[in-house]
Amino acid sequence: MATMTPGRGLIAWRRNRSLIGGLLPAASLLSLFFVAPAIWAIYTSFTNRALVGLDARHPRHVGWANYERLLHSPAFKTVLINSLVFVVGSAVIGQFLLGLALALLLDHGEHRGYRATPFVYGSVLLAWVNPTVIAGFLWVAMFDFYYGSLNKTLELFGLSGVSWLGKAPMLSLIIVNTWRGAAFVMIIFQGALRTIPSQIYEAARMDGASAWQRFWDHTLPNLRQVAAVVLLSVTISTFGAFLLILTLTNGGPGTKTEVIALYAYHAAFQSRQIGYGSAIAAVMLGLNLIFAAIYLRVSSPKI
Amino acid sequence: MSAVAEQQTRVPSPTAGASAAPVQQQTVNRRRPEQGSRQEWIVVHVLYLIIVIFFFAPFLWLLTAAFDGDAVAYIRWPAQPTFANFTYVYQNFHIGRALANSLFISTATMLLSVVLVSLAAYSLSRLEFGLKSVVTYGVLVLQTMPLSATMVPIYGLARDLHLRNTYLGLILVHSAIEMPFLIWLMKGFFDTIPRYLEEAAWLDGRSKFRAWWEVVMPVARPGIVVIAGFAFLNAWSEVLMVIILVDDPGKSTVPLAFYQTFRSNGGYNEVNYGLVAAVGVIYVLPVIALFFSLRKMMVRGLMSTSRGL
């Protein structure tokens, strides 16, 4: 830890001067592209600014009008529900459970020395590492009603094809997002599993615990802390999901898969109402801040 | 070794029956397989197969479609195996230009990121307590901010600052978006480097900056490689910001080219899968290659963030 005594005021300032200097370049860039936009969004949300037309030239201050509109908009309610379903389905259930299962399976395979393990690992990672729009495109093809791989496989078994993106868009999105994000959860859990000393398991064996008991009594409890953090983490990142949905369904059919980020995008760029769009963005940022605060409280990261 | 035998105290074992076999005879081993049963092997490998199919199938399709002159939406061995898709795309979709742009921007982003991130992460790691926690929390909060929320303001901001359709704008934005994560990662790395290295340099009369540059950075090299890798990868993959900032085809990047190939003109019904797949392969290949060569280091870096929790 610090070998210098923490000081107050001027002395501390002098000592830390060069360090603060080191932070400045990054801080300015971040301020420009994170802080400034956030402030800009909040400011703009109180205007009726638009991309074209009269309101583009001379945006007027409209107070809380945008927010009121938001609150009373039935579309927004749908959007919130969609976002909730998407986050719970793909992050809380999908990515989390699948990632956990994968971590356990691969950890087990590693211990047994199965040589296929790295390949399985690699394929899971592949889904995570590739760019979002690629993932979207790939699954558009997979989901294609007439010629997609999924329906073609179903046909092989004598079943009729499903209109994935048409009739079950949310489910399809959840599948794809789970496919994408499971790797992250898997990696974090794998890290946690590796920190459990093997001697604990040996001690449990000596005490008479069966394989199932060892898993239940010793593996799971030790994963609990990490689990909470991971869960929050995937929730936060899935909350802002945009590109994947844009690529696959663009919020459709209709507004069935319109999540909050898409709602903001459409308002700003399709309806050209930046003021309204900024209000939505501001709400997003606010909700995100709350999530972030919870995350920080739960994870108590090493300062 | 007779000496040994002499010293050994032997107590007649009070056994009867089964174990009364003469001591000299080697007992047959009833060895249990230490490595799990046959059944378990099968179950695990069946699961493995299912997982690989689920995760890899889409890529299999990408590969088969890209090299197929008559590509379809499902996975099959190419009906017309060919490179024609690639040549067509190169000639007609200005992929060459996009590739050059992507390469330039990604490299520049990587360099800028490495410099800014190492400076910031080191400073953060060595900062004194009060200020340190504020800044650290700040970085973490920034990390959670969704791009989709800031993209609208960034559009407005970039327009007002005349940064749209410029290399500078693209480089700055690409560097900025990954920065919180990279700073956090690198800070963790610097935390593991003991302070006595730079302290020795200070005692020798070096300024903090020189000490950092000459003594700490060489030790931090593996971490820097990871940061550089991530920065390049993310810059190469980034498409959202490019959509927002660029509408000049001369400044197009590979991700944007790809996106426009299959999502422009209102929909994806009339897409030629083969062509789009070809662009997709061009887009994805560097990502996969880079990631898998640096994989071990990156995953370890990521895992260590879980340990810090």
Add this chain to the structure above:
Amino acid sequence: MAEIQFEHVVKQFPRQASPAVNDLSFTVNDGELLILLGPSGCGKTTALRMIAGLEEPDSGDIRIDGQSVVGMAPKDRDIALVFQQYALYPHLSARNNLLYPLKIQKISKQERQHRIDQTAELLKISHLLDRKPNQLSGGEQQRVALGRAIVRQPRVFLMDEPLSNLDAKLRTHMRTEIKTLQQELRATMAFVTHDQAEAMTMADRIAVMNGGRLQQLATPDEMYKFPANLFVAEFLGSPPMNILPVRQMDGHLSVPGGWSIPEPSRTKAPAELLLGIRPESIRVVAAGTPGAAPASVIVSEPLGSEVIVNVNLGETMVRVRTPPDVRPRPGEIVHLQPDLDGVRLFDKESGANLRS
């Protein structure tokens, strides 16, 4: 309680050049504390783990109470193992750590409580029971680990270097505690350590191992006085036994430096010999004493109750134990006389001890 028997046990790990345990045979008697002693990698821990059932021998037999346990699951062997790093369950309190094996074995609630109270009192950890392992000091953790073994009332206790992670003072204290415990419980205990002082103070008998092979099995006293070979001779004792080259002349053995040892009776006449003599078997005498040889002092190390004098005898460095007031300075010449009772002879090739 029970006795443990090893019979020609061999264990080789894959990708290793030589077996970890090579033709090991010995017995741990009922109620005795046998210490497996040796340097790192000598196979002692592997042997212990084979008793526990965490490893299985490639060939040979291991019997507890006359019954072969090879192939038997650890939990069926009715043994307890105390790990070097204690391996306490980090998410459970000390009490629940002690409870765990009892719950698995489905022991009645009443009996459980009784055993825990008893054990906690025995080890003086009753006041610590509600703490988690990370809230306990090293010594406290170790006692909880011991407790977890004791509550099970197993027929055999195994200990894998349990004291290595404790500071010196605590270690010596725990040595006594464990020994006392073992005697009180009349437990059969197999204890692994690399610390020869630990072995000497605690063991009923010691089994010295090196390179997977048993070097000698004897009581500490016997082993100290009559080491079976060079390895055992140099391993036990601090400072270690002095080993000097000897030349065979007719009728006697000559040590470069000036000692002359009368030739002992032997059945065989090995080519080359080494002489071993412990620091306490050499006396500093006045010049001219018969049998004494001069040696130049390198340095004297006063230890309070005695002094270890390092000297050059011939070309060999030799250590001598002297009373606290005998403290020659570097460069001085002292005269050393060997106590012939303490002389041991070793075959230079095989290292084996020839009766002196």
